[in-house]
Amino acid sequence: MNSPPPFQVNELFRDWSVLRAQIEEWAVKDRFAFKVRIKDSQRADYIYRTPECQWRVFASHNRNKEIQLKILKERHTCIGRASMIREVYNSQSWLRRKVLQHLFVTRNTTTRQIIDILQLNYGITVNIEAA
């Protein structure tokens, strides 16, 4: 399952968090896990969770100090990605953002309601601890 990347080489991003969010969305959709190799004020290098895969996204400041995508290796050379699914789905930051997008969370919102929303919108079953 190699779905098309959400961005292209040379694409510009207004903020590092935008790039990060798009990678997270992609990882959930395509069921893979990534990690941050380098992240500082000038650059961000995202690679696959384990070394057997060549998947990689690298962005850095261009001459105009814009965040520009420089390297995009969207092809997975890994196997056994299924074992990563649970890990990706339970990623705290992804869950938090999805919940905020779809739900006005009040003090009265139950964990069960949050889980139902995720199930409805993404077909995802999460465990209680993660939600």
Ligand SMILES: [Zn+2]
């Ligand atoms: Zn891979």
